[in-house]
Amino acid sequence: NAGVTQTPKFRILKIGQSMTLQCTQDMNHNYMYWYRQDPGMGLKLIYYSVGAGITDKGEVPNGYNVSRSTTEDFPLRLELAAPSQTSVYFCASSYSRTGMNAQYFGPGTRLTVT
């Protein structure tokens, strides 16, 4: 199993550009998540999905969009990039939301907006 994979690893965007961060998991997990982590800070949840076709906002959704057309893939779209979106983005997945199950993280995408 590859687990959770993310592409790209690094990206530099100019202000106003758009991009899609890709996330794929091969564990047949229902739940998938997008977090961002600013330097020295904790994780902030951007969006999550409880299954194909179902997504919901986390605590910091503004400026982002998601879709979940398959169980495996959960791309995150940045529209009109802003310097405040400079961060490291982590995708994660879990079998369920309960404490019985762990969340498994991808390696992250380091994004700089200048």
Next chain:
Amino acid sequence: DAKTTQPNSMESNEEEPVHLPCNHSTISGTDYIHWYRQLPSQGPEYVIHGLTSNVNNRMASLAIAEDRKSSTLILHRATLRDAAVYYCILRTIQGAQKLVFGQGTRLTINP
């Protein structure tokens, strides 16, 4: 999720066991104890979790006190790759979408 308390930092030597403590005195009966770690410039990594009984996996062991008010993550033979920030968190059986990491314990491994 209920609160956990961990030491800010710990240091150990390579190839020695490491015991990372976590206090969670307000734990409820349905809270699972989870441990994650984050290596420098990497994503969080799940380590282990348990409810009442001690747990072992290929990465570590989790020892849970009988009253469940504390737990200890045990790395049996630390390697340099184990240098990371270790987070102890409680997750309810109902769960929540977001993982909330506290300050964690920064583990330094000396060669």
